[in-house]
Amino acid sequence: MVVRIKAKSTIIKTAVNLGKGMSFHLNESGQPIETEEGIRTHSYRHNKVEPNFSLLYHPDRITECQEMNLFLMHRFEGHFSLKKNIKESEAFSDAYYASQPGKQLNVKTVRSIAKHLKAFLDWLAKDEASYFEVIAAPLSRQSVDDNISQLPVWRYHKYLCDRVATNDKAKRLSYNTAQERIRAVKTFYIWSHKRGAIDSLPFSLEYEQVRIKSKTKPSESSLFLLPTSTTRSGGLWEWVSNLSIPKTIKQKEDSSDKELQPYSPQELKQLLQTVTAQKSPYKIYLQCALLGGLRSFEVSAIDQCDIFDPDKIENKKRIPKLNIVRKGHKPVRLTIARVLMKLLYLHTLLPMNKKQRTKHETTYGMNNSEHQLPLFMNSSGERINEETPGNTISIVRKEQRELGLEILSRTFHDLRATFATYVAKYLIEKGESESSIRQILMTLMSHESFKTTKRYIDFAKNVGVDAYGAMSEWVQDIYGDVDALLVREAENATAN
Structure with a gap:
């Protein structure tokens, strides 16, 4: 009996030419010129090389990889987007903006989408399913029942929901991660349907107006209202689908703000004492x-x-x-x-x-x-x-796991929250006003909104006076000598 080990997909970072005007090379008799490996050679009229593009590869899922990689390229170039182009000038019509390419994505965003599609690709291979398996007619919003629950995309949806709801922490997936994964898959299906790779969408999709609180003053001319707004109350048009992770299964710990979890002195000691x-x-x-x-x-x-x-x-x-x-x-x-x-x-x-x-x-x-x-x-x-x-934090956790030590729960990004919280706490104890602390933190953290900065300030206020413990001298040593400098820098930035 031969047991075949199922392969997993990988993300390959490589140079990709996304240029225009591609043509194959031909010899004098008009036959294509090929490399020793049998690959047809080609060139572009205008080269556009992205040196570090993310491509998916799975030895058993070449067709899916080709589709997903083309999808990633179209997203990167702005050839496909679910968001309407913003109408920046009344000099051009809605039709003009609709005909223009969408907003391009950066390489980092594409890499993130590739990671979510990689998870779907691995699930397809493990489940021996095909993403091409859909149904012949569009679905209504109320049609998610037993007759379509066995479609691959809905089985994958159930798989993600089960991982979010499980009590096994080793297998648990955070609600936000699951939502991002299903959103990436949903967008991929919409792209596939638009280009004719699949006959229909296996989920509902409706373009609806979402009510928002209008910030427009009544005296302002309707000429400058949002072009997507068709009612006096105002609103934005969005694609609404029944393919999403329900909030009812969100775990309690998922509700906490993970971006605002500074290291405690004990956790810092736990981290910094590792090899x-x-x-x-x-x-x-x-x-x-x-x-x-x-x-x-x-x-x-x-x-x-x-x-x-x-x-x-x-x-x-x-x-x-x-x-x-x-x-x-x-x-x-x-x-x-x-x-x-x-x-x-x-x-x-x-x-x-x-x-x-x-x-x-x-x-x-x-x-x-x-x-x-x-x-x-x-x-x-x-x-x-x-x-x-x-x-680095993953390597630290691996070391702790091998030595049988307590595993660090904080992340690398939590060190940023630690920095901001300790600076805010230090300035609060120094008697600085909240407006001054606001300016300093917004400068240091490059926050676009004071709403984000204020969360750090409020968090720092909740830290007890003795919370630093043995770290009080450490905090002052790091931030004390630059206190005046940071205040001056913040004031200069505000003045400019």
């Missing part, structure tokens, strides 16, 4: 998040040209700043603590960093404006992936 947290480069990754509030992709984006030795006499009055692109493609010059700048500078002196720098400059040359020298590089001298710093 992983003492090794380079994991140690500096954690310090960037804890002492600078940087996200994982922001850590990977730091360039060496911004790093200097703050202890040198000529740099005593120089303000430590990093030129990074924050969430939402927002470029900023971020002020950081001098202690963090010193740690980043020391990283540039490591033999490992010098070796990686040599490889990078051998490939791209010195002082290449198109390929800035990264601070953090892999063994090939290339900039690390955006997820690499955040993966």
Whole structure:
């Protein structure tokens, strides 16, 4: 008896040419020219190479992979979108905006969609199902019953719901993750139906107007109302479907705000005392998040040209700043603590960093404006992936699991919440006004809305006076010397 082990899908990051005007190469007799592997050669009239695009691969599901990869390319290019183009000017008609490509996605968003489709692809292979299996007629919203419950997409929906509702924490899936996965699959089906790959949608889909509270003053001209609004009360048109994860199965812990969970002193000690947290480069990754509030992709984006030795006499009055692109493609010059700048500078002196720098400059040359020298590089001298710093916590958990220690429940992003909460708490104890704390935190965190910042302030107010314990001196050492600087920076940012 031969037992066949089912293969799993993988996400391959590779260079993809998304150019226009593709044509195959032909020889003098008009026959296609092929490589030694039998692949037809081709070229583009206008090249557009994306060097790090995410593609799905499964040895037993090549057809599905081809469809999903084309879907990812169309989403990336804006050829397919469920959102209407925003009407930016009354000089052009609704028909003009409707004919234009949708909003393009960035590589990171495409990678996230690919991960959700990968989960669906693995389920299809395990269940031996085909996503092409649909029904011949469109569904009404009330038609989710036994006669369609065995369709693959609804079996997958039940599988996700069962994982959200299970009491087994090892198998449990968070409500938000399950919702993102089913949303990615739903959008993929809509795209497949639009291009004719499937005959119909196995779920309901209706374009409905969703009521919203209108912020438009009655005196304003109707000419400038939302183009999607057709009633006096105002509203937005959205695609509404019955294919979603019900909120009734959400676990209690899913209701908590996981983005606002700063590390306690005990959890920080638990993290920083691990062998992983003492090794380079994991140690500096954690310090960037804890002492600078940087996200994982922001850590990977730091360039060496911004790093200097703050202890040198000529740099005593120089303000430590990093030129990074924050969430939402927002470029900023971020002020950081001098202690963090010193740690980043020391990283540039490591033999490992010098070796990686040599490889990078051998490939791209010195002082290449198109390929800035990264601070953090892999063994090939290339900039690390955006997820690499955040993966530090997974490595810490693996170490704890192997040693039989308590597994850390906090995440890498929680270090950012720790940074913001401790800064807010420190400033509260210093007697700063809430408006001053608001300005400082909005500058440090690059928040678009004070609503987000205020949550950190309120959270810090709930931390007891003695909550720092042995960390009180640590907090003051990190943030005390930059207090005046941050206040001045916030005031300057507001004034400008």
